[in-house]
Amino acid sequence: MKNFYVTTPIYYVNDAPHIGHSYTTVLADILTRFHKILGYQTFFLTGTDEHGQKVQRAAEKRGVTPQEHVDEYYHRFEDLWKKMGIGNDFFIRTTMPEHKAFVQECLQKLWDKGEIYSKEYEGWYSVGEERFFGEDELDENKCDPISHRPVEWLKEKNYFFKMGSYQQKLIDFLESHKDWIVPDYRWNEIRGFLRQPLNDLCISRPKARLSWGIPLPFDTDYVTYVWFDALLNYVSASTAFHKTYADGTPIWPATYHLIGKDILTTHSVYWPTMLMALDIPLPQHILAHGWWLVNGGEKMSKSAGNVVNPMDYMEKYGIDAFRYFLAREMVVGQDANFTHDAFVRRINSDLANDLGNVLNRVHRLVLNNFEGKLPAATSIGDAEKEVIDLANKVIAEIKEGLPQARLSQSIETIMQLVRSINRYLEVKAPWKLAKDPSLKDELATVLYVSAEAVRLSLCLLWPVIPGKAEEGLAMIGCKFQSADDLAWGILKGGEAFGEGKPLFPRIEEEVKKPEAQPKPKQNKPLMAADVPAAMDMRVAQIKEVADHPDATSLYVLKVDAGEGELRTICSGLKNSYKAEELQNRKILLFANLKPSALRGIMSQGMLFAGDLDNEAHTCRLVSVPEDAKPGDRALFKGVAPNEPRELKVKDFEKIALSVKGGAVFCDTLALEVNGKPVTCDVADGNGVH
RNA sequence: GGCGGUUUAGCUCAGCGGUAGAGCACUGGAAUCAUAAUCCAUUGGUCCGGGGUUCAAAUCCCUGAACCGCUACCA
Numbered sequence: 061m062k063n064f065y066v067t068t069p070i071y072y073v074n075d076a077p078h079i080g081h082s083y084t085t086v087l088a089d090i091l092t093r094f095h096k097i098l099g100y101q102t103f104f105l106t107g108t109d110e111h112g113q114k115v116q117r118a119a120e121k122r123g124v125t126p127q128e129h130v131d132e133y134y135h136r137f138e139d140l141w142k143k144m145g146i147g148n149d150f151f152i153r154t155t156m157p158e159h160k161a162f163v164q165e166c167l168q169k170l171w172d173k174g175e176i177y178s179k180e181y182e183g184w185y186s187v188g189e190e191r192f193f194g195e196d197e198l199d200e201n202k203c204d205p206i207s208h209r210p211v212e213w214l215k216e217k218n219y220f221f222k223m224g225s226y227q228q229k230l231i232d233f234l235e236s237h238k239d240w241i242v243p244d245y246r247w248n249e250i251r252g253f254l255r256q257p258l259n260d261l262c263i264s265r266p267k268a269r270l271s272w273g274i275p276l277p278f279d280t281d282y283v284t285y286v287w288f289d290a291l292l293n294y295v296s297a298s299t300a301f302h303k304t305y306a307d308g309t310p311i312w313p314a315t316y317h318l319i320g321k322d323i324l325t326t327h328s329v330y331w332p333t334m335l336m337a338l339d340i341p342l343p344q345h346i347l348a349h350g351w352w353l354v355n356g357g358e359k360m361s362k363s364a365g366n367v368v369n370p371m372d373y374m375e376k377y378g379i380d381a382f383r384y385f386l387a388r389e390m391v392v393g394q395d396a397n398f399t400h401d402a403f404v405r406r407i408n409s410d411l412a413n414d415l416g417n418v419l420n421r422v423h424r425l426v427l428n429n430f431e432g433k434l435p436a437a438t439s440i441g442d443a444e445k446e447v448i449d450l451a452n453k454v455i456a457e458i459k460e461g462l463p464q465a466r467l468s469q470s471i472e473t474i475m476q477l478v479r480s481i482n483r484y485l486e487v488k489a490p491w492k493l494a495k496d497p498s499l500k501d502e503l504a505t506v507l508y509v510s511a512e513a514v515r516l517s518l519c520l521l522w523p524v525i526p527g528k529a530e531e532g533l534a535m536i537g538c539k540f541q542s543a544d545d546l547a548w549g550i551l552k553g554g555e556a557f558g559e560g561k562p563l564f565p566r567i568e569e570e571v572k573k574p575e576a577q578p579k580p581k582q583n584k585p586l587m588a589a590d591v592p593a594a595m596d597m598r599v600a601q602i603k604e605v606a607d608h609p610d611a612t613s614l615y616v617l618k619v620d621a622g623e624g625e626l627r628t629i630c631s632g633l634k635n636s637y638k639a640e641e642l643q644n645r646k647i648l649l650f651a652n653l654k655p656s657a658l659r660g661i662m663s664q665g666m667l668f669a670g671d672l673d674n675e676a677h678t679c680r681l682v683s684v685p686e687d688a689k690p691g692d693r694a695l696f697k698g699v700a701p702n703e704p705r706e707l708k709v710k711d712f713e714k715i716a717l718s719v720k721g722g723a724v725f726c727d728t729l730a731l732e733v734n735g736k737p738v739t740c741d742v743a744d745g746n747g748v749h
Numbered sequence: 750g751g752c753g754g755u756u757u758a759g760c761u762c763a764g765c766g767g768u769a770g771a772g773c774a775c776u777g778g779a780a781u782c783a784u785a786a787u788c789c790a791u792u793g794g795u796c797c798g799g800g801g802u803u804c805a806a807a808u809c810c811c812u813g814a815a816c817c818g819c820u821a822c823c824a
Binding site for chain 2: 248253389391395405408418422423469475476485561566573611613632663749
């Protein structure tokens, strides 16, 4: 018997469940059910991650023990999954004694093998930020550069897993398993990531700082930090709790780890190296899906009145409609939009108009003409063969497409069968046949073939809409019992139809037509000669200076460019200026430069400075006239400014600014503010950037 | 900056050397068993731009643009 073991990430117990959690879990549920109807033995795992600082703090705040806190909070997930008809076989919690014992066993094994070592770390520790900072990262008062609270010098020992030593082994594995990560472009990303040296992984926290965790078996003053604690759930659940499938074959390794694209690195780098060290077989696939963009990513604002909370849709339109939309609308791997209009359109056209309606048609026809008892087919003609052939083809395609988890496509394939039934009914017009008693046999055939095709459609859709599929099957007097039912000819005739009402009532709400998006104007490449006129350079005043928390040579400045709001600029001036020298200084800002993140902080522009010493990477800021005010524009003499347009560094690099006689020039064009020259105190001929 | 991806009908996407496709939306018609549902037909495309390879390019190569992802002390 073939096996299928799928996992979701364990969700952090403190998080409020949202569309992201729901999607992964629904996806896992649907994949499990698809495998089930194809005769696989399945195991489906989800759960909660219950250790860590946030839980510890939340519990303290509420005045309960961490255990009491998580015992209460994990229900938010468990209850939601029950409500959504999620059929997980086990719900693991990282606070379960069996899991903790398993984690400790693994840690001890690695310690004994010498795969874990301890290292002393020394540095300035900020309690507020829970992390270390380097000497050069501290702010001017020798305080934490983010919260500006005092830091303390801390010498701390921690434990590290020798992850780096598995780099080559992991690369070799990936090279021989190109389908290990789905979609393939994610494989590529990880392969790229591994071109740089892989560091060892810090896996501990001293108990003094974090008490709510699993103690290291070889040093009980420490707990293990998230990685071993959380990731090992996939193995502990399938070895410490449930070991084998019904037929005795072991459950581990997992067939698929379903994850969001945000935790790709932990699952495809940290996790496999951990398993390699432990001599545990690796999972067969990692499947990273995209994100649901709600409310147009963030473009649509609340004031636009189209804010959508996806979780409300489950309540309002039913679990199965919600599941169907999630599965049909998102191409696995890519991001997708969750919009009200798309939801209504999708549910109405697929589930109400096509599936629900055709079921209702057949149901009523049998009720009205055969007193609710399905007749048997009398003769199979060409039109019937066409339906039967399509049904068989669809079943084959589902079987074939399943390993790639191409859900939206599989569903579309099933819908083709559904639509073919409506077409068949239209061609045969059983309501006309019913008017002539001599055509009763032909009528019987039409209704039998339609009913059987509806039955198959419902069975095929059962993984996606289990509740409604069962309801629909009951309407035509049958049940879905085993994988053998996934074939033509299970209905025999004589089945008594049940009660019936529309399976998916049409959502009677107005929906906007999809709007044409104005095509983005093709920006012509900017010629070097166009650059000076396109640059928006403004006088700005530095209001705040802070050190960049993660970079040694960068300041994070807040500058006033006369726009009301302050701009954040990251600037590599640490080698050239002290913070107090910069405070309140007037500078020249390149304002229409495309913003970009520098070591995690968005920088909205760039300052002009002349090169002082290329070796030492020092520079001198350009000076603007004394009377210039923030917001005043700097222009090249004789060049009229163009319409503002966002520029890229690449565009800027097409021209060269340099110093001549203490003033700044672009070739022969002098740079001026209010008619007075912009100057810079560096040697003639030096560049300005 | 480095690496990678995407760009095809109004919308969402498939096709990845051999006459441009699907679903939804639009327009017209048919039908009346059914949830104002269905069916048929029609409409709608410089397959991002430019160059090249080929008998043949949406598809392969080069180049430009826009957007996106990973990565990086370019600011």
